[in-house]
Amino acid sequence: MESFVSQIYFGDLLAGTDEAGRGPLAGEVVAAAVILDPQRPIVGLADSKKLSEKKREALFVEIQDKALAYAVASASIEEIDDLNILHASMLAMSRAVAALPIMPEHVLVDGNRLPVNLPCPAEAVVKGDARQAAISAASILAKVTRDRDIVKAAAMYPEYGFEKHKGYPTAQHLEALRLHGVTPIHRRSFGPVKKIIEG
Known part of the structure; x- marks a missing residue:
């Protein structure tokens, strides 16, 4: 596992932000x-x-307990289709930063x-989720939140197996799409x- 680089000092309140869910075919993108x-x-x-x-779930609780501040936000499926996934991801991250109960003095953004x-x-930090602790913490909160959301959707659409692939384009997911069609939580773009939509 990569070790973190020395924490960049921009003042007492340094925030990290990251997103989860660029690659899946279904669900919101969460930051x-x-x-x-x-x-x-x-x-x-x-x-x-x-x-x-298991480790993500444990760290999710610890981050919420120990962090000075945190916030989670998302961009909707409609926003993903309208804006494209890159711009929707940026929107979700800007919403998460804006929702922090404490205003940071500087933000480190993964990517x-x-x-x-x-x-x-x-500042943008390439591979920041492996290099900066605050970005890593954000990536964990986003990933766990999004996974929990998509697992809830699995109960609504059991034939798609969302609890297993979390919306990513696995062979199982693609076959379910072929057999059962598109659900309201799929990204039509x-x-x-x-x-599938176009036949």
Whole structure:
């Protein structure tokens, strides 16, 4: 597992933000923003995709308990289809930062692009979820929240197996789309879904 680089200091209130759910064919894209407390370090933070579900769930609780502030936001399926997934992801991250109960002095954003309308100076950090603790914490909150949301959808659409693939384009998911068609939670602008709609 990669070790974190030294925390960049921009003042006492540094927020990290990240999103979860760019790749799936269904569900909202979810983002989180986190301001960690230097006095209450969290052991085991890493890119959420490299952690087991059990570890993510445990860290999810610990982050909420120890962080100075956190917020979770999303962009809807309709916004994804209207704006495209990149811009919808940026929108979700800007909403998460804006929803923080404490205004950060600087924001670190995972990736190589910055959302518009952030309320303070920001820096894009490539592979930030593996390099900056605050971004890692945000990635975990976003991933766990989104996974929980899509598992709830599995109860509404049991034939699709959302609880297993979380909306990603697995063979099982693609076959379910072929057999059962498109649900209201599918992203209609995404290729495999669009292909089903267009016949």
